[in-house]
Amino acid sequence: MALKCGIVGLPNVGKSTLFNCLSNARAQSANFPFCTIEPNVGVITVPDDRLVELERLVKPQRVQPTTVEIVDIAGLVKGASKGEGLGNKFLANIRETDAIIHVLRCFEDENVTHVDGSVNPVRDKEVIDIELQLKDLETVEARLPKVEKIAKTSKDQDSKKLYEVLVKYREALLSGKSARTVELTDPEAKVARDLFLLTNKPVMYVCNVDEPSVVQGNHFVEAVKDAVKDEKAEVLVIAAQTEAEIAELESFEERQMFLEDLGLKESGVAKLIRTSYKLLELQTFFTAGEKEVRAWTFPKGAVAPQAAGVIHTDFEKGFIRAEVIKYDNFLKFGSEQACKEAGKMSVEGKEYVVCDGDIMHFRFNV
Secondary structure, three states: OOOEEEEEOOOOOOHHHHHHHHOOOOOOOOOOOOOOOOOEEEEEEOOOHHHHHHHHHHOOOEEEOOEEEEEEOOOOOOOHHHOOOOHHHHHHHHHOOOEEEEEEEOOOOOOOOOOOOOOOHHHHHHHHHHHHHHHHHHHHHHHHHHHHHHHHHOOOHHHHHHHHHHHHHHHHHHOOOOHHHOOOOHHHHHHHHHHOOHHHOOEEEEEEOOOOHHHHOOHHHHHHHHHOOOOOEEEEEEOHHHHHHHHHOOOHHHHHHHHHHHOOOOOHHHHHHHHHHHHOOEEEEEEEOOOEEEEEEEEOOOEHHHHHHHHOHHHHHOEEEEEEEOHHHHHHHOOHHHHHHOOOEEEEOOOOEOOOOOEEEEEEOO
16 A cells, blocks of 8 residues: 655754655755755554564564655745745645655754754644645635635535534634644545645644654653644654664664663654554454465455455455464464364454454455
8 A cells, every 4th residue: 555654844954864764765865955855755664563573483484564655845934835945845735745744844954954044843833734724724725715615505515514523623724723633423524535735734743853852852852742642643753863873773782772771661653654654554364375364454444345445446346255364373273274173263254354363364265
């Protein structure tokens, strides 16, 4: 599934440094604004300890993890909604992503220039929020008159619902709130999807801190947490420069020793990747055989034929049934055959809602 998270933030807050840690791609990283102009795209693997266990038990010829795309987008400045700086390019790039990773500078360093001359992550957050909100308001106000006319002159219920949603969004945006803060009913949410509002995308705030603050935090991080407490948002604390140093270490053992010295169990990058996956409301099912153990990405709530379609469209079209083993049972009994003999393999039909960690084999006929 080609789902993307876009890394955004003011110029010079550590976006490209963080991107370089996440991806094998090497974005230019330098101490001046607009270092990134064209968006860099990296395909990154999602850490999953279950793959390690499945590999140990099945001993396949190869293992294939699942992935997420991360896009490093040019830094934004005030006036972007009106085309200032790289505004139009920034807004077009972010519109193409499915979720936002918003990097905020939460450290003092006189050697690293700040575009506004001082460190204030809450102010920085508001700069970007306002620009995205203004662009969304422009979108909403352009749609309102047309939808209102249709809603008043026809019996189309979807148009009536859309008009009500647009009014709610307009009210929120005018009061300085993002679209994601608006509570919608399921029918309203359905008609609102096609609006593709920037501030309706799920968001994770990444507080980029200095090394000592990774574990103990700092007053900048606390200010961010307080500012976003009413949003539907994740907050993650990462020292991007430290992560860059970890990424340069050659062996797994060296990286683990580095993390232990910092008092950490895993890298911030690993946490960020998994949180991005969660942010996109994605889950994983597995296929396991001698040739390959593979993780597959599917949207939360998908039924068996839809999951089969992730592998190949023919699997969905000709779906007959799915043979399912729960991961914990596979781990307990050690093999597909042992699970069968223990009665731990179920046969599921078209209405089965796939669970995270399911090990699946699809039967189909085309």
